[in-house]
Amino acid sequence: MIHFSEVLALPVTDSELKRLGRVDDLVVDSSEAAVQRLVLRRGNERLAVPWSQVASLSPDHGRAELADGAEPTLVEAGGSEGEMLALKRDVLDKQIIDTQGRKVVRVNDIALEEQDGRLYLRRVDVGLAGAIRRLLAGLVRPRVVRRLAAGFPHRDIRWDYVGLVDPRSATIRLKVHQQLARLHPADLADIIEDLGRVERSAIVSSLDPETAAQALSETEPEVQAAVVEQITPDRAADLLEEMPPDEAADILGDLSEERSQAVLDAMEEEDADDVRELLSFEENSAGGLMTTEFFRAGESWSAGDVLEAIRGLDDPAVSELDEVPVVTEQGKLVGVAPLAALVRTPADAPVTAACRAETPSVGPSATLAEVVSWFEKYHLRTLAVVDEHEALMGIINVEDVFTRLSRRR
Amino acid sequence: MTRIRWHRRLRLQWRRLAWLFAILGPGVITSNVDNDSGGIYTYSVAGARYGYSLLWVLVPVAVALVVVQEMCSRMGTVTGKGLADLIREHFGLRVTFLVMMAVLVTNFGNAVAEFAGVASSLELFGVSRYLSVPLGAVFVWWLVVFGTYKSVEKAFLIACLIYLAYPFSGLLARPDWSAALRGSVIPRMPLDVAGISMVVGIVGTTIAPWMQFYLQSSVVEKESKVSEYGQVRLDVIIGSIMAVVVAFFIVVACAATLNKEGLHEIASGADAARALAPLAGRYASWLFAVGLANASLFAASILPLATAYSVCEGLGLEAGVDRSFGEAPEFYWLYTLLIIGSAGMILLPGAPLLRIILVSQVLNGVLLPLILVFMLLLVNRASLMGEFTNGRGYDLVAWGTVLLLTVLTVMLVATSFWPGAAAPAY
Numbered sequence: 001m002i003h004f005s006e007v008l009a010l011p012v013t014d015s016e017l018k019r020l021g022r023v024d025d026l027v028v029d030s031s032e033a034a035v036q037r038l039v040l041r042r043g044n045e046r047l048a049v050p051w052s053q054v055a056s057l058s059p060d061h062g063r064a065e066l067a068d069g070a071e072p073t074l075v076e077a078g079g080s081e082g083e084m085l086a087l088k089r090d091v092l093d094k095q096i097i098d099t100q101g102r103k104v105v106r107v108n109d110i111a112l113e114e115q116d117g118r119l120y121l122r123r124v125d126v127g128l129a130g131a132i133r134r135l136l137a138g139l140v141r142p143r144v145v146r147r148l149a150a151g152f153p154h155r156d157i158r159w160d161y162v163g164l165v166d167p168r169s170a171t172i173r174l175k176v177h178q179q180l181a182r183l184h185p186a187d188l189a190d191i192i193e194d195l196g197r198v199e200r201s202a203i204v205s206s207l208d209p210e211t212a213a214q215a216l217s218e219t220e221p222e223v224q225a226a227v228v229e230q231i232t233p234d235r236a237a238d239l240l241e242e243m244p245p246d247e248a249a250d251i252l253g254d255l256s257e258e259r260s261q262a263v264l265d266a267m268e269e270e271d272a273d274d275v276r277e278l279l280s281f282e283e284n285s286a287g288g289l290m291t292t293e294f295f296r297a298g299e300s301w302s303a304g305d306v307l308e309a310i311r312g313l314d315d316p317a318v319s320e321l322d323e324v325p326v327v328t329e330q331g332k333l334v335g336v337a338p339l340a341a342l343v344r345t346p347a348d349a350p351v352t353a354a355c356r357a358e359t360p361s362v363g364p365s366a367t368l369a370e371v372v373s374w375f376e377k378y379h380l381r382t383l384a385v386v387d388e389h390e391a392l393m394g395i396i397n398v399e400d401v402f403t404r405l406s407r408r409r
Numbered sequence: 410m411t412r413i414r415w416h417r418r419l420r421l422q423w424r425r426l427a428w429l430f431a432i433l434g435p436g437v438i439t440s441n442v443d444n445d446s447g448g449i450y451t452y453s454v455a456g457a458r459y460g461y462s463l464l465w466v467l468v469p470v471a472v473a474l475v476v477v478q479e480m481c482s483r484m485g486t487v488t489g490k491g492l493a494d495l496i497r498e499h500f501g502l503r504v505t506f507l508v509m510m511a512v513l514v515t516n517f518g519n520a521v522a523e524f525a526g527v528a529s530s531l532e533l534f535g536v537s538r539y540l541s542v543p544l545g546a547v548f549v550w551w552l553v554v555f556g557t558y559k560s561v562e563k564a565f566l567i568a569c570l571i572y573l574a575y576p577f578s579g580l581l582a583r584p585d586w587s588a589a590l591r592g593s594v595i596p597r598m599p600l601d602v603a604g605i606s607m608v609v610g611i612v613g614t615t616i617a618p619w620m621q622f623y624l625q626s627s628v629v630e631k632e633s634k635v636s637e638y639g640q641v642r643l644d645v646i647i648g649s650i651m652a653v654v655v656a657f658f659i660v661v662a663c664a665a666t667l668n669k670e671g672l673h674e675i676a677s678g679a680d681a682a683r684a685l686a687p688l689a690g691r692y693a694s695w696l697f698a699v700g701l702a703n704a705s706l707f708a709a710s711i712l713p714l715a716t717a718y719s720v721c722e723g724l725g726l727e728a729g730v731d732r733s734f735g736e737a738p739e740f741y742w743l744y745t746l747l748i749i750g751s752a753g754m755i756l757l758p759g760a761p762l763l764r765i766i767l768v769s770q771v772l773n774g775v776l777l778p779l780i781l782v783f784m785l786l787l788v789n790r791a792s793l794m795g796e797f798t799n800g801r802g803y804d805l806v807a808w809g810t811v812l813l814l815t816v817l818t819v820m821l822v823a824t825s826f827w828p829g830a831a832a833p834a835y
Contacts, residue, residue: 255634
């Protein structure tokens, strides 16, 4: 096991031990994480040597030796490494995502392992021990550094579980993407909150819209607005289309007039209309709390029809379905049927037989306090919002009320 | 009809006030903490010795405060990262570590001075330091460990309001307003060692390294949008003006009383408060002492917190009051030990308080130019700040300010070894 901290600034010599410069960086490929090139610095020049031409790299001997006939080539400043990753430039001291521990950490050191003559990137060190190695490297002998560092808490992450925040290469981006998509949206949300501005947009843009939307809806409202403001209106539109219209409206309501207009224009017509309607209500009114995307049953259906329809639903929101509003053909609210009552009603009985005895509803301008009092009084999980003709406009879920109440504190 | 209209107007006004409170935050808090026990002492001495004649110094101080803090809050808003984070990413671990160790020692000294302020101001009300300091320490610790960001910010903003005690105290001292006005607009420089060191002291106590770290981290934590940067900047400007207005009234209060009666020497902020009683009345004295107690306690809560934040941030350790003790043990231990250590110093008989404060002041002086230069380099990096780097004219002002501050701070350090200079004695 070789630590990157011990390698950095090591003198580099040719095969006749003539000094060429110092180690400046190691470049690994992104698929295998094997070291491909060594970059050395001579004065203001940076030179690259293919790994095959490096005869030995040994911190204990205090130098890196190049093979016979090795020819370092000049590296142009600002040149891109393509599918490559430069350890010092891209990894060391940078924030990364520990996809197993599900948090953002900073890289103190990097562990490399030699295998069959090749050097592989194995782990990144994020603990105090790595920091101590970095601080003392070059000041005292490597063996002493190792002994000292051993006395400090050691924390490292396998390279397979490292998510780079600002991945330059497509392969890495894919790897990060696959790992992040496996995380729970709430964990992903915590990670997004811990990152800087640029990194946030990079992550949100590299995830697929559905995952990104789920994660974003779990973050704090300020973070949502800040993220949506930073990404392009097209990308923002993709995200908001994946969200329930009420959440999308809340986010847009926090943006500037022009910005939210630009995002709305980029959204699909139908989704944009839903959101526009919700935006016209005040945030803390029933209209501002309700969602307009929900499942409803027809008055003439049987209880069995309703359950069958729910089984056939293809919508992530179905997991939050607790109570089913029942409407006439003209869209007037007839009643609300709790799921448990539907299950217990004979399949051929009319859906109205499963409805609650009372059918509370509010107008879109009802205040939050009014909404809360209905929920309390009837132990509701869903409250219907109707217009002046008793037509069903939307529903308020108990989760939406919880979220709003907890944010007011 | 009238009732409704009245109601509406009240609601509108309330909204406007709420808007003001929503933007007030990091900038106002940071600038006000700057008027801590050391600051209050320095301003008191300036008023007692030089009357109204040094008030003009506060004008350039306000400008420097705005310029430096504006850059920090801009970096925080644009990058979403703290200053320690940025230094780490751009200048490496070793530089960061050295800076952080200096911040640690400096702020420990500052925190000791704050608890000394708590002790001496409450002793004016007959409260023993063996009661006030431990209670103050526990309160401060409890506030941060068990409070949320929002509740802590609210508590801090209330503490900022208590600074209004100084304007009242100043008014009660019945100052000579025409002399105060003359002193504010006509720059007159005393040309002896003590006088120069006084001017340097006023500027030097106003801008400290820890402020930049604290301000930038809290701007990041507040999650302001880049498009709303105007509000963030307004917060910084309001804060700087508030801090300078408070300083103005401290100088005025002491000029109108102590200076006029020939009491030129005071040994601490609490001493100034005591001396005010026979000259400006009991209430002026009480207000002055309440202000001092508040300022010291306020700074004692923020300094250890800011230190723990920036040290952990820079070294890549988990930090933040929203994390649990188990998640961020280094952060909480550092914070706790800083409070216990600095409060303990006050209670320990024979502890070398003056030496600690002196060492921390010297380190402060060494550290400040370094941090300011890092800040300017970072804020002008296009790869980091995009279109938000300094404009050319502004950059000139910023470098000028940094240069001037560097010269003055070096002078402050030098004069603190000078016999007869106004070395703070808290």
